Each structure stands twice: as C-alpha cells, then as structure tokens.
Amino acid sequence: MALTDRKLKILEAIIRDYIESAEPVGSRSLSRKYELGVSPATIRNEMSDLEEMGYIQQPHTSAGRIPSDKGYRLYVDKLMEIRRTAHKNRIKMKSDILKKYGELEQLLEYTSRVLSEFTQYTSIVLAPQVKKSRLKQIQLARLSEETMLAIFITNTGLIQNPLFKIPATMKQEDLEKISNFLNKEFVGSTLEEIETRMAEDLKRELAQFHSTVYALLPEMFKTLEQVSDVTLYLSGTTNIFNFPEFNDLTKARSFLNLMEERKTISELIARQDSDKFNISIGSENQIQEAKECSIVTTTYSLDQQTIGQLSVIGPTRMDYDRVISVLGQVSKMMNDILKDK
Amino acid sequence: MALTDRKLKILEAIIRDYIESAEPVGSRSLSRKYELGVSPATIRNEMSDLEEMGYIQQPHTSAGRIPSDKGYRLYVDKLMEIRRTAHKNRIKMKSDILKKYGELEQLLEYTSRVLSEFTQYTSIVLAPQVKKSRLKQIQLARLSEETMLAIFITNTGLIQNPLFKIPATMKQEDLEKISNFLNKEFVGSTLEEIETRMAEDLKRELAQFHSTVYALLPEMFKTLEQVSDVTLYLSGTTNIFNFPEFNDLTKARSFLNLMEERKTISELIARQDSDKFNISIGSENQIQEAKECSIVTTTYSLDQQTIGQLSVIGPTRMDYDRVISVLGQVSKMMNDILKDK
DNA sequence: GTTAGCACTCTCTATTAGTGAGTGCTAATT
DNA sequence: AATTAGCACTCACTAATAGAGAGTGCTAAC
Structure with a gap:
C-alpha cells in the first residue's frame, strides 16, 4: 500500500x-x-x-x-519541521549565566538544568571524554610515604586527580623529573594519542628514571579514563510525573530506577561522534525499562572535536521538534563557552 | 493522666x-x-x-x-531497645570492600549505597567539611595567562581544585613562593584556624610577595568551603516506592522532588557536631515536604573531630531500631577506614 | 477495674447500569 | 470509483449501590 x-x-x-x-x-x-x-x-x-x-x-x-x-x-x-528558534531569547539569557562558571562541573550541571527546564523532560549531560581531551598540564605530588596524587588538567576544563600507590623508594626528585618529562612530551596531545605513543617509546625513555614508573603510567591513564567515562549530570528526573503515561506507579518507579543506575544510563546513550541528532524511539532502545521512552542526543565539541554529549529522555510521545531545537541551541552555546575558555 | x-x-x-x-x-x-x-x-x-x-x-x-x-x-x-548488631556480619563484609577505595568520593558514594541497601530507605552521606579538615598540602599552578588552579589536599582525603583569576603580572616564581609559604604556615591546621589566623597576620607577611595575593587568598578559602558544603551523596531514593504511605503519586512525587534539591536536603540535615544520633520525626522537620518523613543522622570523625554526616530518611513509620543500628555500625566503619588512610 | 455484648460507623470491594467516544460496515451519493 | 451518511456495536470510564469486615464506644455484668 x-x-x-x-x-x-x-x-x-x-x-x-x-x-x-x-x-x-x-x-x-x-x-x-x-x-x-x-x-x-x-x-x-x-x-x-x-x-x-x-x-x-x-x-x-x-x-x-x-x-x-x-x-x-x-x-x-x-x-517534522524543526522550529529552530524555540525559546531562543530565554535560552540566550541562560547563556550569559553559563559563561560565568569557571569550573567545568558547574557548567555541566547548570547546562543539565537548563535542558530539563526548557524541555520539561529529563536531561543527561555527559562530561567531556578524557580520551578526546588534550592534556594541558600534569602535576605529580607525593601525598604520603606510599601514595601519590596525579593532577591532570585538560583543555576541556576537566581536572582529575587520581591517587596511586608508589614505592617509598621513589624520591621527590624523581617525581619532578617524570612530571617535567610528561609535560614536555604530552601537553597538547589527546589521551588516545598518548596511549598509543606510550606503548611505543615511553618505555625506552622513562626506563632511565625509574623502572616502576613504566608500570605506573599506563595504569594512571587508564584510571583517569574510567573515572570520567561515567561522569554524567542528571536533571529533571521527576518531570516524568507530569506525563499521564507515567501516572502509573509501576512505570514511574521503573523509570526512576533506571535513572538511578548511572551505568545503565550510559549504556542507553552510547557514545557517538557525529554532531547530528541521534534519536532513539521506544522499542529502538535496547534496555527494557526504556522501551516506552525516547532519547534525543546531540554532542558538543571543542576544536572541531566532539567531546561530550547532551541528551534528553522522555516518553515516546515527546515534543521532538522542541527538544531538538533546544538541544541544538544549548549545544551551540556550549561550544561557544568552551571555546572561550 | x-x-x-x-x-x-x-x-x-x-x-x-x-x-x-x-x-x-x-x-x-x-x-x-x-x-x-x-x-x-x-x-x-x-x-x-x-x-x-x-x-x-x-x-x-x-x-x-x-x-x-x-x-x-x-x-x-x-x-526502643536498639539491636546494635543488625546485619552485623553482612556489614562487616562490605567494610572490606570499602577499605579498598583510595578515592574519598568513591568511598562516600559506596557508603551511601551500603546504607540504603541495609536500611531500605534513602541515605544521604555528607562529605567531610572542609572547615574541619586539616590541610595536608597546597599546590598552586598557573593554567593560563590569567587563571590559576589551587589544589588543596586535606587529611580527610578531600581534594579540591578551585580556579581563580590572577593578574597576568604575577610570575611563576611568585606562585611558588606563595605556595611554599602557605605549606609552611598552614599544613596541619583546619580551615577554621586558617581563617582566623589569616585575618591577623597574613596581611603583613604576604604583602611582601604581592599585594593582590592578599585579596586572593580569603576568596580562595571561601570558595573552597562553599563548594564542599553542598557535596552530598544520595542513594536509594526510589526505595520510597516500597512504602504504602507513598503509594500515592502526589506524595512520591513530592518526596522525590525534595531529593532533587540538594540545597533543601542540606537544610534538612543541619550540621551537627555530636556523635550521637539525631532523630527528627515528621512534623519536627522544618521543611514542608518532609513532614511525613523521619530522618536519623549520625556523624563520622577523624582524630576525635566530627567531620561529616550519615543520614537515613524514610517514612515516619521507620524501623528506628534497625536504622540506628546500621548507622552506628557504618559510622564506626567509616571512622576506622579514615583513620587508616 | 475489667470484660462481654452489641449497635453503630466507616472503609473497601464488587457489581451494576448508564454514558460517550469511537469504530467498522453497508448503502446511498457524488 | 471514491466519498460520505447512517447505524449498530464495542469498550473504557463513572457513579451509584450493596455487602462484608474491622473497629469503636457504650452499657451492663462480673
């Protein structure tokens, strides 16, 4: 037919x-x-x-x-025809507030709030991927006899401080040398690049400082990546109570349970690279509890590189036009703000 | 009568x-x-x-x-007679897992999970107060022309990295000097002590480095305090659905809305110093949305100093005995773990 | 002071009947 | 041949009704 x-x-x-x-x-x-x-x-x-x-x-x-x-x-x-300008002025206003945030965490959290406020659905903001971020600075600091703090600062504003055990025999001097070396070699590179390079030539050059360092570093980067890969900011989870299709306690509960499990959420909004909109409708979602939901996802970037994601999740009966419009504008806003940092 | x-x-x-x-x-x-x-x-x-x-x-x-x-x-x-040993063995098991966490954040988050799992209510874990923590190390690092990163490491495992604007005229050398000075003077002190001391003699001694520093530092500590005062870990919010008194959508919604507002939550569990149990029942709570809830709070400490709080919130029809028992054990556990760090 | 007996109250759960929005089919109309 | 009017039928939803069950308060007996 x-x-x-x-x-x-x-x-x-x-x-x-x-x-x-x-x-x-x-x-x-x-x-x-x-x-x-x-x-x-x-x-x-x-x-x-x-x-x-x-x-x-x-x-x-x-x-x-x-x-x-x-x-x-x-x-x-x-x-669907997208009203690209939904809430244009009001979002613009928020933009000015967003620009004030020096700390990335606050920026991401507030962005999440803005998204859920304007869409009236639940929003999920994924922090920049460490993998895609460029290293701006590394600092190593001894904390105690046997522990060390590594401080990674990236161009995306991500600051991470994983802890490591180090042998007591390693001197402050060694740490400084390593620190200098890492800064000299890797500042400006993405973690992806660092990982591949490390396998190749790090061994040779670093062996001269201390043999344990060689064992330490890959673990260091790995930890870093793991930590930030689950960093996400949720907002407006209770908005689902606004929708009659969730007026059923069982359904509301199942949705909120889903939102309490960060791991499942990140499965739900699998990483994507394209800066287009990714829309996943109802049964297209792999996770059972989300089969009555739709998820619209887009990305934000820095230096032409996609680094993080913005998602909105709501009932399949979602106002797709508006969600896409808001997401698009907020994404653009994020790009601008990150660029200015 | x-x-x-x-x-x-x-x-x-x-x-x-x-x-x-x-x-x-x-x-x-x-x-x-x-x-x-x-x-x-x-x-x-x-x-x-x-x-x-x-x-x-x-x-x-x-x-x-x-x-x-x-x-x-x-x-x-x-x-009420308190069964001090509820779940004793199973909590002991969790303790071993908890000990593994090097990072404070993970420890707190996991503690929150344990609390909600064993009580079947919602748990709130307040991170150590910066005010009560002792400074272990400060590092200052220039990030760009005009921004500086301060890294505070405390004895409680708290690591904070607030960003600050600094004048471009300040040299790397100055930063190092300040850094050394701060470490020498304040390591081992609590923020409370630092704040009072700063007002007295910091002015005189630091003025020789750079006049802007004097303006910078108080703000630095203040920011630090603000950030961590709202850091809390929630878990088991959806447990509320298990209770018939919240089988009403309006009530469930109002509770979950309450739990989405970190600010209101921290009002609800006002800071306390005593290591005893603080119980707030129904209408004793100041906040309207929590008038049908009870909150049991205790603290955890390091070096005889109360630094953070553990709370459980649920319906007034709460199994107070068990909650108190579990809270007591988990608190003891936290104390042990923190001491060993 | 305690208890048995009893009328009464009030919620909760079916059951029933009525209403209204909507469908699908058939036959008439364009 | 496509469209439309007419009509019987379906099904969720609402309101009304009745009956059961748990509990109370009062009175009088123990």
Whole structure:
C-alpha cells in the first residue's frame, strides 16, 4: 500500500494531536480540529490503512488511534519541521549565566538544568571524554610515604586527580623529573594519542628514571579514563510525573530506577561522534525499562572535536521538534563557552 | 493522666505493629498478637486514653489507631531497645570492600549505597567539611595567562581544585613562593584556624610577595568551603516506592522532588557536631515536604573531630531500631577506614 | 477495674447500569 | 470509483449501590 499525501497528512495530524493531548485520537475530533477537507468516514478508512501499515495502533477496539514507534520514526525522519528558534531569547539569557562558571562541573550541571527546564523532560549531560581531551598540564605530588596524587588538567576544563600507590623508594626528585618529562612530551596531545605513543617509546625513555614508573603510567591513564567515562549530570528526573503515561506507579518507579543506575544510563546513550541528532524511539532502545521512552542526543565539541554529549529522555510521545531545537541551541552555546575558555 | 506501665506496653505494641504492617492497629488484633494479659475492651479503654494524650490517632472513626509523631518520639526516646548488631556480619563484609577505595568520593558514594541497601530507605552521606579538615598540602599552578588552579589536599582525603583569576603580572616564581609559604604556615591546621589566623597576620607577611595575593587568598578559602558544603551523596531514593504511605503519586512525587534539591536536603540535615544520633520525626522537620518523613543522622570523625554526616530518611513509620543500628555500625566503619588512610 | 455484648460507623470491594467516544460496515451519493 | 451518511456495536470510564469486615464506644455484668 502506498503512503499517499493524504495519509501522511492524517498521520501527522494524529501524531501532533497525540503529542499534545496524550489521548487516543478519533476520526471525528481529527476532522473537527484539522482542516483535512474530508469527512470522518474517509479518515476512518485511511486510519484503518495506516494501522495496517503499522504507523498507528489502537489501545482497544473502540478507542481512537495512537502513533506506534514506527509512526514516530516516520514523523521524526520525514514530517517534522524543526522550529529552530524555540525559546531562543530565554535560552540566550541562560547563556550569559553559563559563561560565568569557571569550573567545568558547574557548567555541566547548570547546562543539565537548563535542558530539563526548557524541555520539561529529563536531561543527561555527559562530561567531556578524557580520551578526546588534550592534556594541558600534569602535576605529580607525593601525598604520603606510599601514595601519590596525579593532577591532570585538560583543555576541556576537566581536572582529575587520581591517587596511586608508589614505592617509598621513589624520591621527590624523581617525581619532578617524570612530571617535567610528561609535560614536555604530552601537553597538547589527546589521551588516545598518548596511549598509543606510550606503548611505543615511553618505555625506552622513562626506563632511565625509574623502572616502576613504566608500570605506573599506563595504569594512571587508564584510571583517569574510567573515572570520567561515567561522569554524567542528571536533571529533571521527576518531570516524568507530569506525563499521564507515567501516572502509573509501576512505570514511574521503573523509570526512576533506571535513572538511578548511572551505568545503565550510559549504556542507553552510547557514545557517538557525529554532531547530528541521534534519536532513539521506544522499542529502538535496547534496555527494557526504556522501551516506552525516547532519547534525543546531540554532542558538543571543542576544536572541531566532539567531546561530550547532551541528551534528553522522555516518553515516546515527546515534543521532538522542541527538544531538538533546544538541544541544538544549548549545544551551540556550549561550544561557544568552551571555546572561550 | 499518668502513663502507666500498661499504657506504655500497649503503645509500644501499637508502634511495633504499625512499623511492620503500615495498617491501623485495632484492639482485637493487638490482644491476639501480643501477650498483654487483658481483653480487647480494656485495650480499647487504654487506647482511648493514649489518643487523648496525643500518642496515637485515628485515621477515621471506625479504624484502628496509628502512632502520632509524639508517639514515635516517646518510642524513640524511651521504649526502643536498639539491636546494635543488625546485619552485623553482612556489614562487616562490605567494610572490606570499602577499605579498598583510595578515592574519598568513591568511598562516600559506596557508603551511601551500603546504607540504603541495609536500611531500605534513602541515605544521604555528607562529605567531610572542609572547615574541619586539616590541610595536608597546597599546590598552586598557573593554567593560563590569567587563571590559576589551587589544589588543596586535606587529611580527610578531600581534594579540591578551585580556579581563580590572577593578574597576568604575577610570575611563576611568585606562585611558588606563595605556595611554599602557605605549606609552611598552614599544613596541619583546619580551615577554621586558617581563617582566623589569616585575618591577623597574613596581611603583613604576604604583602611582601604581592599585594593582590592578599585579596586572593580569603576568596580562595571561601570558595573552597562553599563548594564542599553542598557535596552530598544520595542513594536509594526510589526505595520510597516500597512504602504504602507513598503509594500515592502526589506524595512520591513530592518526596522525590525534595531529593532533587540538594540545597533543601542540606537544610534538612543541619550540621551537627555530636556523635550521637539525631532523630527528627515528621512534623519536627522544618521543611514542608518532609513532614511525613523521619530522618536519623549520625556523624563520622577523624582524630576525635566530627567531620561529616550519615543520614537515613524514610517514612515516619521507620524501623528506628534497625536504622540506628546500621548507622552506628557504618559510622564506626567509616571512622576506622579514615583513620587508616 | 475489667470484660462481654452489641449497635453503630466507616472503609473497601464488587457489581451494576448508564454514558460517550469511537469504530467498522453497508448503502446511498457524488 | 471514491466519498460520505447512517447505524449498530464495542469498550473504557463513572457513579451509584450493596455487602462484608474491622473497629469503636457504650452499657451492663462480673
């Protein structure tokens, strides 16, 4: 069966209406509300076809239709027109506040708040990946007899301080030498580059300082990467209570449980590199608890390099237009702010 | 009216039963379940008295009684016997895991998990107060033309790195001098001590390095304090869904909203110094949204100095005995672990 | 002072009936 | 041949009703 123009028009009307009302849409109310130029009976026939094609579905025999995941997918890919300017001015205002934050953590947390405030859904902001960040400075400091603190400062504003055990025999002098060496060699490189280079030539050059250093460094970088890979900022989790589809305690609970597990969340919004929008609708999500949710993700970058992600998660009946618009603007904002640092 | 022994016995039975069942307790079922040696009719009379005295209340005329906040208060202060050893072995096991964490953040987060897991309520762990921590080391590092990174390492394992703007005229040499001076003067002192001392003699001694430093330092310490004063670790927020009294969407929502606002939470569990248990029951809480909750708080310490707090928040119908027992053990555990660092 | 007996209260759970929005089919209309 | 009007039918939702069960308070007996 072909998707005629009229079918598309009707499908779009159904989705628009359902996104707004969360109520199954009937043929009569559809013809009343939208200027489709045909009678409810005709709409009914078309709806029947659309259902057969899998774009909409009926909760029960005598109810109206609601969009299926496939329907939303079509809408998102073909029908939706993005109002790129939703909340433009108000977001601009927030931008000025954001610029004030010197600390990256605060910037990320506040960004997350802004996202959930403007979309009214739950937002997830992923911190810059250490892997993609360029090293700006390393400092090593002895803490006690046997522990050492490494301080990594990157161009993305990430500051990490992993602790390590070091042999008591290592002198302050050695630490300084190593520190100087690391700074000289690796400042400006990404961790990815450092990791590959390390395997090649670090061994040779560092062996002269201290043999344990060679064992220490790879672990050092590895720890660093692990830590920040799960660093995410959540905001607006309780917004789901605003949606009738989560007015069921079991569903609300399952969603909030999902949001309490940082590990599952990061599975849900797998890292992506493209700066386009990634939309995952309902059953397209791999994780069971998120099969009734949609996730829109975009990225933010520094020096043409994608470094982190911004996501919004809400019911499949999500206002995709607006979410995309807000995400786009906030992403642009982040890019600007990071550049100015 | 006097609180006779029999009245106390009955009150205790009511509270015990209600904590377990969450159902209003009737005279008949009470006499069946507990060996009170009197008939339901007698119990009814006593209950009537207890209600008049304000220890219990009736949800409606023909229902059983439930404890009032005043009743819980009496129970907690006088009746309850604490099973100090609840989950003793299993908590001991967790202790071994906890000891492995080198980073304070992980320790705190995991502690929070342990608390919510064993109590089945929501737990809040407050990070050590910077104010009460002793400075172990300071490092200053120039980040760019105009920004500086200060690294504070304290005896509690807290590592903070606030950013500051510094005038471009300040040289690397100056930073080192300041750094050395700060280390020499203040290592081993608490921030409280540093703050008072600074007002007195810092001015004179540091003025010789650079006049802007004098302006910089107080701000530096202040920032530091602010940051960590709101650092808290939450866990088990969704446990609230396990309790019938929160089976109401509005209530669950209001609780979870409360838990999303870090600021309000820290108001709720005001800092305390005593290492005893602080229990705040229902209406005793100042914040509206928490009037149906109880909060049990204790502290953890290092070198006889209280540095942080452990809290558990749940419905007023809380298993106070167990919560106190678990909190006590976990607190002891934290003390041990921190001491060994 | 304690207890048995009893009428009364109030919530909770089905059950029932009525309402309304919506569908699908058929036959008439364009 | 496509569209539409008409109509019987379906099903969720709401409100009303009845009955069961747990509990109370009062009175009178022990």
